[in-house]
Amino acid sequence: xxxxxxxxxxxxxxxxxxxxxxxxxxxxxxxxxxxxxxxxxxxxxxxxxxxxxxxxxxxxxxxxxxxxxxxxxxxxxxxxxxxxxxxxxxxxxxxxxxxxxxxxxxxxxxxxxxxxxxxxxxxxxxxxxxxxxxxxxxxxxxxxxxxxxxxxxxxxxxxxxxxxxxxxxxxxxxxxxxxxxxxxxxxxxxxxxxxxx
Amino acid sequence: xxxxxxxxxxxxxxxxxxxxxxxxxxxxxxxxxxxxxxxxxxxxxxxxxxxxxxxxxxxxxxxxxxxxxxxxxxxxxxxxxxxxxxxxxxxxxxxxxxxxxxxxxxxxxxxxxxxxxxxxxxxxxxxxxxxxxxxxxxxxxxxxxxxxxxxxxxxxxxxxxxxxxxxxxxxxxxxxxxxxxxxxxxxxxxxxxxxxxxxxxxxxxxxxxxxxxxxxxxxxxxxxxxxxxxxxxxxxxxxxxxxxxxxxxxxxxxxxxxxxxxxxxxxxxxxxxxxxxxxxxxxxxxxxxxxxxxxxxxxxxxxxxxxxxxxxxxxxxxxxxxxxxxxxxxxxxxxxxxxxxxxxxxxxxxxxxxxxxxxxxxxxxxxxxxxxxxxxxxxxxxxxxxxxxxxxxxxxxxxxxxxxxxxxxxxxxxxxxxxxxxxxxxxxxxxxxxxxxxxxxxxxxxxxxxxxxxxxxxxxxxxxxxxxxxxxxxxxxxxxxxxxxxxxxxxxxxxxxxxxxxxxxxxxxxxxxxxxxxxxxxxxxxxxxxxxxxxxxxxxxxxxxxxxxxxxxxxxxxxxxxxxxxxxxxxxxxxxxxxxxxxxxx
Numbered sequence: 001x002x003x004x005x006x007x008x009x010x011x012x013x014x015x016x017x018x019x020x021x022x023x024x025x026x027x028x029x030x031x032x033x034x035x036x037x038x039x040x041x042x043x044x045x046x047x048x049x050x051x052x053x054x055x056x057x058x059x060x061x062x063x064x065x066x067x068x069x070x071x072x073x074x075x076x077x078x079x080x081x082x083x084x085x086x087x088x089x090x091x092x093x094x095x096x097x098x099x100x101x102x103x104x105x106x107x108x109x110x111x112x113x114x115x116x117x118x119x120x121x122x123x124x125x126x127x128x129x130x131x132x133x134x135x136x137x138x139x140x141x142x143x144x145x146x147x148x149x150x151x152x153x154x155x156x157x158x159x160x161x162x163x164x165x166x167x168x169x170x171x172x173x174x175x176x177x178x179x180x181x182x183x184x185x186x187x188x189x190x191x192x193x194x195x196x197x
Numbered sequence: 198x199x200x201x202x203x204x205x206x207x208x209x210x211x212x213x214x215x216x217x218x219x220x221x222x223x224x225x226x227x228x229x230x231x232x233x234x235x236x237x238x239x240x241x242x243x244x245x246x247x248x249x250x251x252x253x254x255x256x257x258x259x260x261x262x263x264x265x266x267x268x269x270x271x272x273x274x275x276x277x278x279x280x281x282x283x284x285x286x287x288x289x290x291x292x293x294x295x296x297x298x299x300x301x302x303x304x305x306x307x308x309x310x311x312x313x314x315x316x317x318x319x320x321x322x323x324x325x326x327x328x329x330x331x332x333x334x335x336x337x338x339x340x341x342x343x344x345x346x347x348x349x350x351x352x353x354x355x356x357x358x359x360x361x362x363x364x365x366x367x368x369x370x371x372x373x374x375x376x377x378x379x380x381x382x383x384x385x386x387x388x389x390x391x392x393x394x395x396x397x398x399x400x401x402x403x404x405x406x407x408x409x410x411x412x413x414x415x416x417x418x419x420x421x422x423x424x425x426x427x428x429x430x431x432x433x434x435x436x437x438x439x440x441x442x443x444x445x446x447x448x449x450x451x452x453x454x455x456x457x458x459x460x461x462x463x464x465x466x467x468x469x470x471x472x473x474x475x476x477x478x479x480x481x482x483x484x485x486x487x488x489x490x491x492x493x494x495x496x497x498x499x500x501x502x503x504x505x506x507x508x509x510x511x512x513x514x515x516x517x518x519x520x521x522x523x524x525x526x527x528x529x530x531x532x533x534x535x536x537x538x539x540x541x542x543x544x545x546x547x548x549x550x551x552x553x554x555x556x557x558x559x560x561x562x563x564x565x566x567x568x569x570x571x572x573x574x575x576x577x578x579x580x581x582x583x584x585x586x587x588x589x590x591x592x593x594x595x596x597x598x599x600x601x602x603x604x605x606x607x608x609x610x611x612x613x614x615x616x617x618x619x620x621x622x623x624x625x626x627x628x629x630x631x632x633x634x635x636x637x638x639x640x641x642x643x644x645x646x647x648x649x650x651x652x653x654x655x656x657x658x659x660x661x662x663x664x665x666x667x668x669x670x671x672x673x674x675x676x677x678x679x680x681x682x683x684x685x686x687x688x689x690x691x692x693x694x695x696x697x698x699x700x701x702x703x704x705x706x707x708x709x710x711x712x713x714x715x716x717x718x719x720x721x722x723x724x725x726x727x728x729x730x731x732x733x734x735x736x737x738x739x740x741x742x743x744x745x746x747x748x749x750x751x752x753x754x755x756x757x758x759x760x761x762x763x764x765x766x767x768x769x770x771x772x773x774x775x776x777x778x779x780x781x782x783x
Contacts, residue, residue, distance in 0.1 A: 001264055001267065001268050004264055004265050004268035004269075005268055005272075006249075006250045007249050007250055007251045007265075007367055008265070008268040008269045008271070008272045009272050010248065010249035010250060011245075011249045011251065011269070011367055011370070011371070012269065012272045012273060012276065012339075014245055014248075014249065015335055015338065015339050015374065016276070016331060016335050018375070018379075019334060019335050019337075019338040019339070019374070019379065019434075020330050020331040020332075020334055020335040021330070021331070023334070023379065023382070023383070023430060024330045024334060024427045024430040024431070026383070027383065027386045027387065027390075027396055027427070027429060027430040027433075028396050028397065028398060028427060028430070030387055030390075031386075031387065031390040031396035031397075031429060032396070032397070034387070034390075034391075035390045035391050038390055038391060038392070038393045038394070038395075039390050039395060039396045039397055039429075040395065040397050040399070040402075040425065041395050041397075041402055041423055041425050041453060042393050042456075043402060043404070049405055050402065050403070050404045050405065051404060051405055051407060052404050052406075052407065052421070053402070053404065053423055053453075055393050055452040055453055055456050056421070056423055056452055056453070057452075058406055058407060058408070058410075058421060059406070059408065059410040060407075060408050061408070061410070062408055065407075065408060069541065074412075074413060075412035075413045075414070076410055076411065076412035076413070076418045077410060078410070078421065079421070079422075080404075080421050080422060080423040080424060081321060081322065081401060081422040081423070081424050082319060082321065082322050082424075082446065083319075083321065083424075083445050083446045083447040083450075083451050084319075084446060084447060085447060085450070085538045085566035085568075085569065085688065086537065086538060086566070086569065087538070087566055087568040087569060087662055087663070087687070087688050087689035088537065088538075088568075088569055088663065088689070089568060089569065089663035089667035089668075089670075089689070089770075090515055090517065090535070090537075090569065090570070090571050090572060090667070090770070090774055091517070091572075091663075091665060091666075091667055091770055091773055091774050091778070091779050091780050092663050092664060092667065092779070092780060092781070093664075093779045093780065093781040094781070094782070095517070095537060095569075096517050096518070096521065096779060099518060099521055099523065100521055103521055103522055103523065107522075114522075114524075115522055115523060115524035116522060116523050116524060117523075117524050117531050117533075118514065118518070118523050118524060118525045118531070118533055118534070118535075118536045119531060119532075119536045119541055121521075121523055122535075122536040122537040122538075122539075123537060123538060123569075124450075124538075124539070124540055124541070125447055125450035125538045125539055125540050125548075125563075125564065125565045125566045126445075126447040126450040126451045126452060126540060127447070128451065128452055129452070129540050129541055129542075130452055131540075131541035131542050132541055133530060133531035133532065133541055134530035134531070135524070135528065135530040135531035136531065138530065166200065166458065167457060167458045167459050168459075170200070170203060170204065170207065171204060171207075171458035171459055171461070171462050171547075172457070172458020172459075172461065172542050172543060172544065172547060173458070173531075173532045173541060173542060173543065173544035173547075174529075174530065175541045175542050179407070182407060182408075183407065186407070
């Protein structure tokens with residue numbers, strides 16, 4: 001073993017320089033020059049400050065905003081410095097009671113709707129999922145229309161603008177970006193908020 | 198449903214198209230006829246050997262080869278351990294993360310050196326950028342390079358006659374790493390950045406929340422801190438090298454690690470790309486391409502039905518939600534199914550396909566939380582690991598494992614007709630079969646005995662997260678993953694404790710070196726034998742019959758070894774869920 005130590009150590013140093021320093025640095029340089037927006041986290045800026053990343057969800061609980069997936073990160077939901085799923089197993093009572101709580105929270109504002117889309121009541125894998133399904137967005141339209149005094153048609157237009165279909169018509173699932181949708185809602189001049197909101 | 202089927206079809210078609218060109222290229226890299234454009238690089242390569250005191254004219258006996266593998270792995274281990282312990286004092290640590298604890302450092306060092314990439318820690322809250330690059334990223338490359346080198350040594354064992362040597366480890370390691378893994382990673386990482394994967398050395402980004410929230414103590418939270426870092430460069434090699442260690446805690450479920458369905462597609466493709474193409478390389482190097490296609494066919498025959506099974510299990514949704522007013526049916530506007538622990542952009546089909554692909558290969562990266570899968574949807578990934586990671590498996594390690602199963606298959610066939618077994622023109626003797634038995638039994642024993650130790654000890658039970666049989670599944674999954682060098686987890690299990698860090702570290706060492714050493718022994722023994730011509734009594738090993746035989750051997754050994762353990766975990770949980778029996782933590 002001893003006779004192999006010199007080649008082992010020296011070739012390890014060569015690999016460390018090549019794959020641990022040169023390679024990541026080269027990728028960083030190319031990434032920062034070709035795709036600076038993506039490489040830095042796809043951040044959304046308003047005036048002089050950053051209000052989010054279009055790839056990272058935020059927590060919304062007010063009835064005037066679209067809500068995203070349930071987030072299991074701690075200590076606060078959508079903690080992007082510590083991603084985590086719930087890891088609740090399928091036969092865990094804690095899972096069914098969390099789903100029940102979320103169903104109740106949604107029904108509190110709107111009793112007219114039928115079944116709740118499953119992605120609305122379950123935790124995402126990352127705790128940072130920026131998307132909900134189009135069904136989940138549609139489910140919330142009535143609530144938001146009521147609390148913002150907006151027509152449902154107008155809201156559906158906004159939802160459609162923030163909806164992405166399958167990539168190349170094929171890959172993945174159709175989805176609505178919740179943060180972008182809520183930013184669009186706040187920007188919309190006709191969406192008059194009640195005073196003090 | 199049609200779109201689900203189409204996505205599976207596209208995936209496997211693209212994979213199959215890549216097998217031949219990449220397989221042929223790899224055969225040239227390891228073989229005698231090098232592609233001409235490599236010329237200038239090979240001059241640098243020779244210069245590096247001189248600098249490192251390596252004589253590239255000298256070939257190695259299998260014992261020398263094995264000692265070189267062990268020496269290199271030891272140096273790697275010490276380096277990864279030291280960098281983690283010292284990261285608090287080292288540069289490129291914008292979040293001022295402190296040194297990692299001794300037990301966690303040991304576990305992570307073993308994990309990355311053995312190509313397991315089991316992670317007891319959360320990436321963004323534990324590892325500095327320097328540790329990610331200099332310790333983990335380097336191991337992603339070289340641990341994969343070691344696996345491929347050992348495979349090539351075994352293939353030389355079949356291809357050579359009356360030879361005392363099986364190649365030079367340093368050359369095999371260097372060529373695999375530099376000419377195969379590095380260029381592919383470079384291309385893949387740029388594609389990933391274009392999709393939104395981060396690649397920066399600046400500190401975490403602070404964002405002002407649109408709607409303030411509060412933490413679990415009721416304190417208001419006004420900002421969101423977004424973890425970033427040099428992720429794309431690492432994710433590319435984590436997939437191509439079947440490593441699977443995520444940059445962030447939730448691995449490829451994280452939107453900055455896997456932002457779009459297209460990034461998801463190329464990552465899934467990279468997981469199986471090299472393991473599949475190596476089958477072709479094998480056929481090319483032993484001089485009979487049909488042998489390579491046969492192995493690939495056997496792997497696919499096991500894989501495809503399991504993909505469909507997990508899709509169906511996850512699409513069915515949870516019977517426990519039926520009475521809660523939840524819509525779990527798939528429609529044009531939602532994927533439906535069991536969405537707990539899954540991301541909206543991937544839905545059911547891409548989460549299920551990924552789960553099967555990542556456990557079939559010994560990759561272990563995840564894009565959904567396997568702990569929240571339905572009982573049967575979780576059983577299949579677990580069983581794929583327990584099969585010994587030979588259905589595609591890790592780069593190199595998957596195929597050398599499968600070739601060992603092929604030896605067992607010809608041995609069993611030989612017993613049935615009373616003839617000395619042969620494979621690829623070599624007589625298979627007692628030594629080879631003894632070594633093959635070690636290769637198959639050591640990881641099996643490590644899974645079952647490790648699980649038994651953990652569930653019998655208070656420390657093992659203390660950090661189980663879910664109640665009932667699912668809690669047992671968490672432990673069984675952990676040992677299946679570590680002992681077969683996969684690295685994925687039922688992540689509810691709190692594994693960052695001295696107990697699990699230690700025992701899973703040992704399981705990973707057994708699963709890696711307990712297999713590599715006997716495989717190199719087989720390589721050395723076969724290389725020394727003379728080739729025998731094909732006779733009327735030779736079992737042809739390129740036929741559908743042999744595919745059936747090989748698949749049967751793999752499945753029977755896997756099923757017999759693990760059925761009792763699986764019955765205590767996912768199978769009983771499935772029956773409970775169907776009869777609406779739920780469990781709570783008292």
